[in-house]
Amino acid sequence: MIQTNVLDTELKGKDLLTLMDLSPNTIQALVDKAIVLKKEKLAGSDHGKPLAGKILGMIFEKSSTRTRVSFEAGMLQLGGQAIVMNSKDLQIGRGEPISDTAKVLSHYVDGIMIRTFSHSIIEELAEHASIPVINGLTDLAHPCQALADLQTVFEVKGKFTGLKIAYIGDGNNVAHSLMVACAKVGMDISVATPQGYEPDAAITEAVLGYAAESGANVVITNDPVAAIKDADVVYSDVWTSMGQEEENEIRLKAFNGFQINDALVANAKPDYIFLHCLPAHREEEVTASVIDGPNSLVFEQAGNRLHAQKALLVEILKN
């Protein structure tokens, strides 16, 4: 059931920089709303154009397919509009301060979505903007991805508690947001990374706190076989994230043994589902046999970015 009051309190006119700011009830309500919006869309509804007259400005300092197109399509489907800005074409690309950019854009648009490098950049933008700021990926977090991930799991499994997700790969942005999301909604999560690539210690500490509240079991390990044992959901991300391209060779060696392949998924539950935020590198972090196999839901998951973000946009930008 959609808990409108919780959504109003935590989202209306607010920023979404990480899922750490949201209560478990709000996260569940967003998932429920995303599922409703998806059904409406499939039935041909325009949702009553709740964002008519609203404009979302989107700043990209890194490449994007899913985030860019799903946010833009989402705004249009909700009756609003989006302006896509590549940071190279903005004056920030020539050194104009983020704080000035935030103040200026606040006069033109109703909300800003940004994909950037350091998380401190989005924090600075949010501090100086008088309009909501949404995280479309920083080096620390990818909250919109995690909302779509939860939606995908909930649609297929119908619950969060009693499920185990195994994330195998780099302990960075996507892993961080998945950990926060799972711990908040009570889903067990095991994260397996090579040594030296573990999740951020402060995020892990916070996640353990959320897990203590929800009852989720959180395991951080360097053993992919232990992590994937009896998992209901298996999750992977690239080994070399955007901005780390120079480390590619080192990372290929470091992540040896962390590929999700047929031998590894044989340890998961027989009805496991495979998720990946995409883009994927077949035969690197995951084999084609898994990502293109019968247990993979990666394209449904990518599709859910649209619905999860529409739920978020309606709640953040509505009058």
Ligand code: CP
């Ligand atoms: N998963 C994701 O954020 O994809 P893009 O980089 O294509 O936006």
Ligand code: NVA
């Ligand atoms: N970890 C990846 C996610 C891309 C959506 C990156 O930061 O490049």
